[in-house]
Amino acid sequence: MSAPTQAQGAAAGRTFPDDFVWGTATAAYQIEGAAAEGGRGPSIWDTYSHTPGRTLGGDTGDVADDHYHRWEEDVDHLVRLGMDAYRLSISWPRVQPGGRGELNAEGVAFYARLLDALRERGIRPVVTLYHWDLPQELEDAGGWANRETAYAFAEYARHMARELGERVDTWTTLNEPWCSAYLGYGSGVHAPGRTEPEAALRAVHHLNLAHGLASAAVRDVLGQDARTSVTLNLHVVRPEDPDRDALAVRRIEALANGAFLGPMLEGAYPQDLLDTTESVSDWSFVQPGDLELVRQPISVLGVNYYSPVTVRLFDGTGERSEDDGHGASKHTPWIGVQDVEFVQVPGERTAMGWGIDATGMSDLLVSLARRYPDVPLMVTENGAAFDDEVTVEDGVRRVHDPRRVAYLHDHVAAVADARDAGADVRGYFAWSLMDNFEWGYGYSRRFGLLHVDYDTLERTWKDSAHWYRRLAATGLLPAVTEVDPQA
Template sequence: MTDTEITHLSAEPVAFPAGFVWGAASASYQIEGATTEDGRGPSVWDTFAHTPGAILGGDTGDVACDHYHRYREDVGLLADLGATHYRFSLAWPRLQPGGRGPLNEAGVGFYDRLIDELLARDVRPWVTLYHWDLPQELEDAGGWPERDTAHRFADYAAAVYARLADRVENWTTLNEPWCAAYLGYASGVHAPGRREPAASVSAAHHLMLGHGLAIQAMRAHDASRSFGVTVNLYPVDPAGDSDAGRDAARRIDALMNRQFLDPMLRGAYPADLLRDLAEVTGSGHILEGDTQVIAQPLDFLGVNYYSRHVVRAGDGPRQAPDAASAWPASNDVEFVSRGLPATEMGWEIDPQGLYDVLSRVHREYGPMPLYVTENGAAFADEIGPDGEIADPARVAYLDSHFRVAARAIQDGIDLRGYFVWALTDNFEWAWGYSRRFGLVYLDYATQRRIPKQSARWLAQVTRRNGL
């Protein structure tokens, strides 16, 4: 695909509203490297990645994209994309090595430099406080299944906010608490690698409690900034017209979507979810007043979208997407492939699903400012003989999803921005370096960054604020 062909990819022009946010996203452990430098403590991901057999290929985030030393180059790439914002996460163990106590000044200094560089290039920082790299000392004390971790998170959020809020307007507490709770504590395919279904339910609750406590603490210091949270949402449909299939869809929807949306946006857990989970864990971890703390008013909601789930009742426990086969209350549920084109992750490409999740939030939880805080695709990118990386499948993927986003806006949904995952190829969690999501190709042997065709195409989109 040539640049001319990229320009004429689709026939119908689409315009986005003035001031629409365009950005790219990243996460600290996936890109920073420098895991033992300048006082940074170990995280659960450092420990997990160094556990034999945990990560495909034995990969670790020890070096990753070396963003800690190459952040200026990466900010330059963002500026070349025409990004108005950059969504990145702070490494809790870099800022608070043991998860408590005074901030590590060297860690604060790194984020000071990064934020200043972004602002100098006219790119606004969008901070996520937690993208899964829990300090190992807190995990040793029990991790997210323990209530105390929520309070430690609030203390960390307040301390960091006091230092950086003068230059950062948008603050996201958590990224995808479902993944942190269930992939980390139920299926064990993510750090810390535990397979304890009851603990995963407590972890989910305490993650949300920490979210609410953190917003309270930050607002108490300075309420002038914008606060939100990011959840990964999926349309969940039954594969056929049967009561058992509809109940399977209901259970997965409760676990993946309503378990987080309802407490944070309605102040209560879904009654059917509590019934589903009763056989796994009681409700003793939910104390009086918790849901009121969790339901802090939000200035925005971040939505991460990648695919749709289609399910049916099965004959026994099934391997679910992301290998999350130990989900509580998901036994006897089978995830069904529809035979659609899929990314390298095996996720079926379904742009309509993005519209469905945005419209559902708008319809069922009330109009609110929404941002697509992650959307993107992994493909088997390779450097061509001309030194270029042609990725027409990624261009087509983003084009189709952007058009759905524009349709949502036309239909009255308050969608205000879109962050592509990811800026660069990076450490893709349990997949190591085997999956490439980046707009920018990374040669891991040399750390050379090469913008892909999708990066040049996105720069056209951001310049014209449309397709």
């Protein structure tokens, strides 16, 4: 392991209060497997991953980590890690196979058992109702481009509140609607794989509407004190040249952040968003009263952060970069933006090709706190993919992942910096509990604290898991060298 950097050494000794929440996160399609068991119906990710050429190596979530059958073992790992909370998602097609109508009792019972086990072991369940696995029948009827999907989602949320009720600590409506709308319906690199810019904007609005309707439904069932939330992958957008590229930043921020923060927290879509997309849509699908429905009180705003992006205005000369800020894509997810380029800045990158810059974390949290001072924040995803190798030392399987430990260390330190600057950040969830199906990348990218052997499905703690266990136990930021399993 390399020696700690000066910054990492300086961060040692940072402390968090006893009520700060330490957790880790997963998503149903990425870990559960059992795709055709227990009454589960097909989702758009089943269809997409089984379509040749859509995922790397043709990988699917049919088996994944087999969490559906191994959940008790995985809860044991969470207990060993000392987690205060666990962020998981419910597979909509497992509990309501067609997205409407009767519930699947076997699917509901699976989550009831899991949630009960978590609570019995002192772990608070943070439940995401939608982490991208839309029932295929709803997509066949238009998917998120169809307004009716928002109403179907609200009824599903109502059912879950009735069935699972007080087992859940916090109800999160959506995970990263940016991805669902722009990658699913704009660039087509996520399910359902459509490349229809106007449909992507419809999806943006209908996801926002779904959030508002579902939040109201949960509180209607469980009372106004029910904890509701939404998780957004908010972008930290930086100009290559502050004097030249301010407009480029505004346009990307409008599409990435304003499209969701605006209606959810302010009750309006930003004018920059409407101006940027006017060549694609007039937004007439926003009906009178919609924005009042979207803007619902939330108990906490979930923030996912991995990497900042740098942009510049394209001057029309030369060949325009095809990079979309998240890896090259044939179709850009940035609807209506023709004069903005994404710039790859020098520096270390993860296996996803994402730049590593922890200052983006603190910048994002502080800016959110200043803009929405009354909204508590929670980091609901943060982590890094690297190429991990299993070694055997004295008969014990080990995974040494110093780059991941350093990444987590620096980003947790950045959360402390944001708190010192006044941001009301109440918790941190590492992505992810274990290696899993990484969407279009299949099983080629590993984000987990636990290594998964996809032949045997054996879980092995990485050094990052031992480091994170120590952090959760003490609330004191460990040095990057503190990875001893016995300590």
